[in-house]
Amino acid sequence: MVLQQEEIKIVVGAGEYNNNPGWIHTQEKEIDLLDELSWRNRFEIKSITAILAEHVWEHLTYEEGIRAAQICFEFLKPSGYIRCAVPDGFFPDEAYQNVVKVGGPGPKDHPAASHKIVHNYKTLTEMFEAVGFQVELLEYHDEHGNFQYKNWNGKDGVIFRSQKYDPRNQGNKLAAPSLIIDAIKVE
Incomplete structure (x- = not known):
């Protein structure tokens, strides 16, 4: 069944979290970022207002990430966006980098779950x-390890693993930051 409604907002790879009430929460078996047919089975081209992907894109190679972005671009309305958060490769913390490294966390029996x-x-x-x-x-760290932040609104998609929402990141020291972007479809 193809969804038709005025404003479609989806979370891909939602896991067990529901930080965005009113959004459609999906898992990989429902919407596969690399399988256009799984999108076509649920959505019309240019029908989606927003896509949220919190700690999903690091499970794709660079080339797969481009392919996933192309598919998302096709299904987003003009001015639609992807709010994407991934582990931050420039965060200057050795323990953090050890956890997020390529081949890092993920069950051994499910290699797709590890970071690529x-x-x-x-x-x-x-x-x-x-x-x-x-x-x-x-939200991101620059090449010198300095944290950069632009005020953003959670109503446009809450990223839990952020300076703004994660209780581990409150105060003057970040413990578990994400690199967060909005990728806006401009046509």
Whole structure:
């Protein structure tokens, strides 16, 4: 059944979290970022207002990430967006980097669950821009390990693993940050 409604907002790879009430929460078996048919079975082309992907894109290679972005671009309305959060490759913390490294967390019996890439703001931006998105950086570390932050609104998609919402990141020290972007479809 193809969904038709005025505003469609989906969370891909939602896991057990429901940080975005009113959004459609999906798992990989329902919407596969790399399988256009799984999208066509549920949505019309240019019908989606927003896609939220919290700690999903690091489970794709760079090339798979571009392919997933292309599919999302096709299904987003003009001015629609992807709010994407991934582990931050420029966060200057050795323990954090050890956890998020390529081949990092994920069950051994499900290799797709492990990380295939560790993005920094440059690689993630380049990947989405290659498809035609305009990228706005929301939270990230620069090459010098300095945290950069642009005020963003949770009503446009809550990223739990963020400076803004994760209780581990309150105060003056970040413990578990994400690199967060909005990739906006400009046509």
